[in-house]
Amino acid sequence: MQQHHDRQRNGTSRAVRFESFGGPESLTVQDVPEPHAGAGQIRIRVAAAGLNPMDWFMTSDAKTAARFGLSLPCGFGTDYAGVVDEVGADASGYAVGDRVFGTAVSRAVADFVVVDADGTIADGVAHHTPDGVDDRTAATLSIAGSTAAAALAVLGLGPDDTVLVGGAGGGVGVFAVQLARIAGARVIGTGSPSTADHLRALGAEAVAYGDGLADRVRDLAAGPVTAALDLHGTDTVHAARELGVPDSRICTVAGMVDGVPAVSGASAGPAALDDIARLVAAGRLRVPIAATYRVEDIRAAVELQADRHVRGKVVIDL
Known part of the structure; x- marks a missing residue:
């Protein structure tokens, strides 16, 4: 000092x-x-x-x-x-x-x-x-919260949705998973086996990334996957397409795929960060x-x- x-x-x-x-x-x-x-x-x-x-x-x-x-x-x-x-x-x-x-x-x-x-x-x-x-x-x-908010605005999630979140345990994933759950959606999050407990604590059902992802998600979901968010690259995009998710309900952050919307923190609405801060203050988002x-x-x-x-x-x- x-x-x-x-x-x-x-x-x-x-x-x-x-x-x-x-x-x-x-x-x-x-x-x-x-x-x-x-x-x-x-x-x-x-x-x-x-x-x-x-x-x-x-x-x-x-x-x-x-x-x-x-x-x-x-x-x-x-x-x-x-x-x-x-x-x-x-x-x-x-x-x-x-x-x-x-x-x-x-x-x-x-x-x-x-x-x-x-x-x-x-x-x-x-x-x-x-x-x-x-x-x-x-x-x-600021950056992680606004990026997650921008992505979820594209997906427009609600209680009837099951969303696949690729890279769910990362900095943006922490926000995306919880915001999706607050919106009422079911969340399936990809990660390594060692992150499973972390993902479950956020409110996601954990699934391992890598080859065969679409099959593992299909078995876990036991029903349609209606939206997807890829926070790491493009592997989740391709798995989502295999699962029948339309491109309009897929979003990327760190990768680009023709026909799939991509966002950054700058895409978030003007009230997004204030809303997130209020959720944190209320104990609804950690x-x-x-x-x-x-x-x-x-x-x-x-x-x-x-x-x-x-x-x-x-x-x-x-």
Whole structure:
């Protein structure tokens, strides 16, 4: 804490940065000039930042980074939660002391983030954190929650549906499974045998992925599968087609298949994240947090998250 005050006196703050794109070994914690809110902006003192696969994918090499408009030196991480501590001129809807969560693409793992008060998920945005939602949990909601909400909006699930969710145990799957269950649908989730208990705890019936998936789902479902969501690639899409699911009721996130809708977090409706936060506050949706790390241990945190077998979210404490 004393080091934080010393940095503020010196006009600097901490931020995780890349000086060259690459894997976790390229990440460093640096002292950078402390940012401030300009006109129409708010500054957030970050308490926690949640990690997503997109964070390390976007910055894995210079060519990929350029596709997302990133250049060096570059920050890291997208999801954050904290407290508003500066409000710029003409920025409405926020006051100093407000608890918020949101996105700051490739700059969230830092002491401070600055976003437009009327921003978007793609450019940087803040949502009010409801009472009853702690900062670590709030820091996991934005990208995974909005992506799941966007996918379910495409599928339009209800009590008469049985939905197959591929990659159900991952970060987006945690939200997709629970939101589908809240909508009344029956959920069959794919994963490795070791994730079966995790999937059942979320409300899904577990089935192993891999060759023969359609046959295993057919045996488990004992009836029609009416919708499918592929969160990992395209294998679930092909299994869903074998099961007779029409393309209009299949959705992808991490893969592209001709004729099948694809979504990202930016596709979510404007109220989606606020609705998800309220569900968390009400105890109707839970977010498993697999591990928390100090910002100084960012490389270890990213290595765990990038393994893609972590059950729940990885959070950085600031």
